[in-house]
Amino acid sequence: MIFRVDDIRYNTNIKELEALHQVFLKYDRIQTLSLIIKGLYNTPTWHWMKKTWKETPKNISFQLHGWKSPHINYDKLSLNEAVKRLRKSIDYWNTYREEMPEFRQFYPPSSLKSYTLYRACEKVGLTLLCGGDNYPMYVCHCGDLPTIQQHVDRLDEFLKNRITNGH
Ligand SMILES: [Zn+2]
Numbered sequence: 001m002i003f004r005v006d007d008i009r010y011n012t013n014i015k016e017l018e019a020l021h022q023v024f025l026k027y028d029r030i031q032t033l034s035l036i037i038k039g040l041y042n043t044p045t046w047h048w049m050k051k052t053w054k055e056t057p058k059n060i061s062f063q064l065h066g067w068k069s070p071h072i073n074y075d076k077l078s079l080n081e082a083v084k085r086l087r088k089s090i091d092y093w094n095t096y097r098e099e100m101p102e103f104r105q106f107y108p109p110s111s112l113k114s115y116t117l118y119r120a121c122e123k124v125g126l127t128l129l130c131g132g133d134n135y136p137m138y139v140c141h142c143g144d145l146p147t148i149q150q151h152v153d154r155l156d157e158f159l160k161n162r163i164t165n166g167h
Contacts, residue, residue, distance in 0.1 A: 001162070002032050002129070002137045004107065009036040009069060010043040016142040017048060019152050024059050027159040034065035034107045034139075037089040041096045053100050062097075063105040064089050064126065071109030075117050082120035090124060105129045 005020060017033075024031040033049065040046055052060050066072070067089050074082055090103060106121050111130040121128040131137035138158065145151045 002131075002135060003029055003159075004032045004034050004063075004137050004139045006034045006065065006107070006139055006141050007036055007069065008033040008045060008065075008142075010039040010045055012045045013142045013148075014044050014048040016148045016151060017045075018052075019148050020140075020142075020155055021052060021056070021060070023152055023155045023159065025056060026156070027163060028059070029159060030059055030061050032061040032063055034063055035093075036066050036069050037064070037092050038068040041092075046096075050098075050100065062093075062100055062103065063107060064093070064103045065107050066109050073110070073112055074108045074120075075112040075114035077117070077120075079116050079120055079123075082117055083123050086120060086124045086126065090126075 003024065005017065008017070017031075021031050049060075049062065053062075064086070066074070067085055072085075074085070077085065086106065093103060103126060106126040106128050108117060108128065108130065113128055113130050118128050129135050129137075131139070140151070140155070142151075145154065
């Protein structure tokens with residue numbers, strides 16, 4: 001299962017990210033950040049990502065969610081337009097990421113997919129992942145719950161139950 005924290009961007013609450021990360025470390029699971037790229041470099045989010053990659057590379061993953069917020073529907077784009085947009089994000093990431101790894105997956109906004117988008121992802125070397133039976137995903141967002149502690153407790157409960165059930 002992929003544990004995905006969605007819509008990570010330049011102004012994400014890194015206190016919350018860090019608190020969630022401690023839960024992933026406790027259960028030795030991977031926190032997958034689904035990134036919105038525009039303006040991400042050199043922000044507190046960026047520095048937290050670099051530091052966390054350095055310290056706990058086995059428990060953090062960076063994947064692509066989109067160029068900017070609010071989202072556009074990638075499933076509605078032409079092949080050329082989709083490739084262009086995906087490349088823009090990939091190029092930005094590769095320009096600045098240094099030791100952080102390349103993207104391997106694209107999680108389209110709202111999990112909306114199309115055959116054209118599937119082909120566009122193939123062209124730029126990404127796997128299109130929307131969750132579902134083949135790739136079950138746990139998706140949450142910073143700010144989902146009124147307090148960080150409530151979010152931490154919900155995640156802890158979820159991971160604890162999965163482990164109790166042998167996953
Ligand atoms: Zn999103």
